[in-house]
Amino acid sequence: MKEMTDRRSVSASVARWGLLLLAALFVLLPFWMTTLGGFKSLGELRVSPLGLPRQWDATAYLDILTSSMTWQMMLNSVVITGFTVALVLIIASMLAFTFSHIRFAGKQYLYSYVILGMMFPGATAILPLFIKIRDIGLLDTYAGVILPQVAFGLAMSVLLFRTFFEQLPKELFEAALVDGCSYGRFFWTIVMPLSKPILATVGVFILVGSWNNYIFPLIMLNDQSVYPWPLGLMEFRGQYGSEWNRILAYITVTILPAVAFFLYAQKYIVAGLTGGAVKG
Amino acid sequence: MKSVDIALEAQRTSRLSAVKDWLYRHNTGGRLSTLLLFIPPALMVFTLLVILPIAESGVYSFYRWNGFTALSDSGRWVGWRNFQFILQDPVFHQAVWNTAKIVLISLLIQLPLAMMLALSIASKGSLNTLFRLVYFLPFILADVVAGLIWRFIYDGNFGLVAAFTQLFGMESFYPLADRDWAFNAILVVVVWKYFGYHMMIYIAGLQSVPNDLVEAARLDGASRLQIIFRIKLPLIMPAIRLSIFFSVIGALQFFEMAMPLVTSGGPSGSAHTIVTYLYEFGIVRSRIGFGSAVAVLLFVMCAIFAFIYQRFVMARNTA
């Protein structure tokens, strides 16, 4: 009897390990091929996409890393993402604070109105948005991408901020009001410093979305000097057609910052990207 | 004459003081000024750039218009014709079906896979942490990057598929060029990129399941499967609901990943999703009116989903 359960648990554990390793292989193989592909010649890539390069050829990588265009695009992404994150954090937390701490008529309606935005992807608005951004003269500017990104990041952020603010101890708020502290000061001097975890969570959520965003820049930007990196990547692919070794090298260069950031701040990233939402 | 003036004046002052009084009462702690300062920025951005454009799509959808000049100059009212055209277009049907396929593949393959993995590596341990990191890795990539990497893998001359066909001496195969395969190939990329994400949601849920509950059940002689189905899954329903929500919303806005994988919706538009269809006709072929009609239909689908989700999924939770 005991032997049987043992055997069953052995086979269960084999199955478990099999599944885990298979899934890991499925995930990692594309990364492996991409990173190494950038070191191969086109001819070698054709016959052996999987193996180690016979001769490590870093030309493709060096070409990319020494091109000022690469760095310009990374910088553009930093600017766009930086402003998007900062703006969302400020205006979304302010709005969420009024929802959580101030009583006013129609609050519930206003909240539902904003949360509605979570249901509707940017694509539903993309055509009028293009015309609007064009008509106010913001095409080919950072702002032309930042504003739509902020707008479509608000709903989720307000939800997360409100949930967090409402969990702050009520006594804190009452004590502050008794001391004659205004709502504004209460928000900036007491709530904000306590909100670092949620700021990080929302910040990461918006940061990753903005850093990786393609559809808004695709439509709003035509000037290469303001392209963020995803546009740059697609542009590069267009230039080099099927010279896959170069394209793979470019991909590797663009994903390095993301991977490094992920390893550095994984706790917040996981919290931010899973919506910070799963608490029992 | 004069007395009327005085009466009016008195009325005016009293009204003024009433307003002042009201302001004072309502502005304790700077409440009113805080509201006036804190609400408008987010509300304006949201209204101008989210709600208004969605409403404008509704207007544009009744026009034939290329958007180059003002609607009043070059728009032509066509009534419901844009909608008629879209609803009759087999490519649009395919796009909707493909969008539904993303949801189905999520529910039937991706989420169960994510759950199985989550259950086996939810407990603490450095090896488990490593696996988690690995599975989550694709999710931090941009969709265009994921698409481009797999474009290479699927390339019949270079990639993994090519290596495979060469190995077995088969004729070269181009999944993305094949009407029956193109979208399925894209679905593989969807699973590749997102299963780790859903797994992470489940792990976060599983870690909040009280350990003593599981222990108590085990002492009572519950089997592994019983513990999973009777205790763990019911307790992490919120996480499951959340991941379903993200799957559906993600499917409805699926676009960026497809861009590097297929050109204008792939062979015969067989790999279009609703949003790539919208982009192809609205932007590339400059038909703002037609594209807006697609946007309106997308909006309706989102609204229907939101309704169903609120009504049935969320309701079951509170029951």
Next chain:
Amino acid sequence: MLKLKHLVVSTCVGTLLAVCSTQLVAEETVTVLHNQQDQFIRDTWDEIRVDFEAQNPNITVQLDFMDDDAMKARLPTLLQSNAKPDLYWSFGGGNYRVRAEAGLLADITDKADRLRANIGSGAMSAFEVNGRLYGAPYRLAQVGFWYNKSLFEQAGVNADTIETWDDFLDAVSTLKEAGITPIAAGGAERWPLHFYWTYLAMRIGGQDLFQSILADEASFDNEHYVRAGEELRRLAELDPFQPGYRGMAYNEAAGVFGNGQAAIHLMGEWDIGVQTSESESGEGVSGDNLGYFNFPMVDGGMGDPSATLGGVDGWAFTSGNGSDAAVRWLEFFLAPEQQRKLAAAGIIIPVANGAAEAVEDPHMKQIAENIANSSWHQVFWDQALGADVGGVINDVSAELFAGEISPEEAVDRVQQAWDFR
């Protein structure tokens, strides 16, 4: 000859005067957006640019490249933004017309005297909309069958005997039997496939029918265009293309032809360069090995077999950007001297007066003659009919090849799009 001398002299004087007058003007940059893949052509253009800048020290010309597919997708938004170039590569035809009428292009009618003097009025008219000029032609193009002579020989096919569509289909079968991929095609972009359907429609339906469709007196939904679809199906049933053609862009298909992996490529004469630069060796199908024949006639067709499908391709000025400097660059670039240089290098079939004699490449010469002797030179349908109708024609052509729609459904869909334009 006298006329030519006169032109040259006036050009020189004009340039001199221009140089003098611009001494006072501040530095200006003219940006030009093109989709030219071929490095040799880009280099030649660059030489012209250097010459121009030497003569016009205050003007800098910037030639920017974007790949064709991306450019098509980008132009609609690009033309509405401030990042637009001064000039961009444009075909004459419906798209150009729509953009001109929408105010996206700059009207240069009043500055065009020298352009008009240099360029034949026939080609020029392709860039006129309601009597106004928004750009100018650069070259003529004709689509036809390029083939690999040694592969033909290997299969025992003689291109000279291909006179009818049936002959062509026989040749394809023979190549196939010899184990050679008969035809390369860039099916992902679809437009390379629409050449087949539209050429067949031209051969079968003729010019009068097409003109009356444009005038809304006839419909795409006619027996001749249905037959075009049926004839296309006969080719499709031979499974003539390289594997995976539906996933390949034009330049990838050009590479397949250039590598000698397929025997035929239906394409414009620009393919001579592109199949060379896209081939792995960088040599392409070169010299004597490259052959050309016209799209054959179809038995029972009403179309004149001399009719040509192709382009009058050139440059368009974007709105707000028809500056004197930009016009001067285009005048220089399209002047007989440059056109002769480009023609002599085998790059273009020129449009400038008197430049045609400079064409030396035998293929280019033949195509120049074809167009000159053509009773009907029709601009690519997907360009001529506008982006939306053109897009549908490209779609249905691809679907016809895949056997996913019937010839009747194809004309139905095109007519539907045409009615709804």
